[in-house]
Structures are given as C-alpha cells and as structure tokens.
Amino acid sequence: MISPTQNFVTCSDSGGSHRMAYWQWGNPQGRHVVLCVHGLTRQGRDFDTLARALCDHGGPDLRVVCPDVAGRGQSDWLTNPSGYVIPTYVGDMLVLLSQLHALTLDWVGTSMGGVIGMAIAGQPGLPPHARVRRLVLNDVGPVLEWQALQRIGQHLGKISIFTSEQQAADAMQAYSKSFGPHTPAQWLALSRPMLRPLPDGSGRLTLHYDPAIALPFMSVSPLSSAQGEALLWHAYDHITADTLLLRGALSDLLSPATAHAMTLRGPRASLIEFADVGHAPTLVADDQVRALVSFLLD
16 A cells, blocks of 8 residues: 655744645656645645545556645644634645646645635736646535634644544544544544654553644634635635635535535536535545545546
8 A cells, every 4th residue: 555755844934934744756856736725723634535536547647745734733833823714724825736737736625725716716927837727625614614613623733632642543533433434444533643752651642732822713603704705705705716616515614505516606616516515525424525526636
C-alpha cells in the first residue's frame, strides 16, 4: 500500500512565520496537482483513501497534496490565535501553490477546505499555478447554517485526554455520527491521525489541533456570519472552474436551498447527494470516491 511523504512550507503571519505541513502522494514532480483541504478540526490524512484511488487511476504526472492547515496535524500552532481565520489560510495555500508549480490544478475542499477553495477559485488575476480547473466542494457553500455552526462550536477547543487510540476513536465516533456509516477499520484509520501524545510521557493521547482555533470561531455572530455569506457568494459567482458540489442528504450545514442555488448561479455546480450521510461525507465510501475519481480524472 502506497504512503505519502511529509513536507513543509514556511508561511508568514503576524507573529513572524509558521511551517505548514503537507502530505504528498504520487509523482513528486507531477504537474497535475489535486489539492485536498480538510475541515475545521481535521487534518490532511483524512484524504488517504481518496489519494490512493486517484494515484491508482491517474497518470504518471499526477500529484495529490493534502496540507494540514495551520494549527492542525503536523503544522505549527500560531502564536496569535486571531490568525486562525480564512484569510490566513488562503494566504498559506497561495504560498504552497507557488512552490508546487502546477500546470493543472484541481481542488477538493471539505467544509472549511471548501470555503478556502471558493475564496481562491473566485479570485481574479491569480497566476497560472493558482488557477483552479476543477473544484469539488464537499458539503459546503456560501451559506453556513447558523444552527450547525452552534453545534460545531459545542465541541470545538475542548481538551480531551484518552488512554488509547480505540478509546479516542470511540469518543470521536460518538460525536461524529453525521459522517455516516463506517466500518471499525475505516473509523480507526480516520481517527489515528487526529491524535498526538501528551508531552508528559504518560502515553496518554489528546486531539491534534490547537484548542485556540476555537477563539475566532466563537466570536462569529449572526451578523458577521451574514456578512461572510455575502463575500462568499461574491467569490462563488466569480468561479470559472468546473464545479462539483457534494452534499450529505442529512447535512445541517449545507441546506437543500443553498445547494440548489449553487446549481443555478456562478459556476452552476453539478450536485451529488449521498443518502444516510450528514455533515460531512468523509470520502472513504466507494460511491463517494468513485464520484471524485470520475470528476477529476475523466
């Protein structure tokens, strides 16, 4: 079974700089880059199953790159938590893209990763290496339902300590039921990269991300959320990339009305819904993987 290599890129921030980790699959010199960007509390190894499938079906020029957004996974934590916002992440991704030198760029973004993707794909005048050819938005759109944001905030930033990987996987599965059905092996594989050992040498584990990512999130109000929606619709309406919208049929973050509107304006996204899944499809199930391989490689 193929595995990725870990790499780093240095990005600037208000405290100086930080390193962003990314996982690279396929040909390290490949000029067809599929950039896969994870959700709010996740990390780049979420895309292992999809990356392997793309490498199996793609040509020798294919490279799949899966970053750990700042404050997550193997990336540095920011010294100033106010930097945990979309403009920071957009800047980091543009730095990464400047080093990847893609001739063909495709983007897969789950939840927060899709918001970052919309912000980039909707920017005019970007250099060729940052222009998105095909865009996959995984259960996210310009309108983020307020009740779903409140639900996510209930767990965000809370420090959890576990005595084993299995205990951690069971706990994460309990509050991630909306991800849909998974085998025990699939869930454990999704959970392992979400953990890091405590520095006390006890062997206990905690979640991989900086709890301070919760601070900017908690400052969001209905008014600021509405202002953000207007900016995202503006970006969405300027996207020229072929766009595929995935939606969990039970999603509380991406409403049916927003998904329908996204098929009628801007890039007029094609829509695929997955039954018995909420927010967000994990891109592990066979039907989800097949849909993306077909869209990105055909």
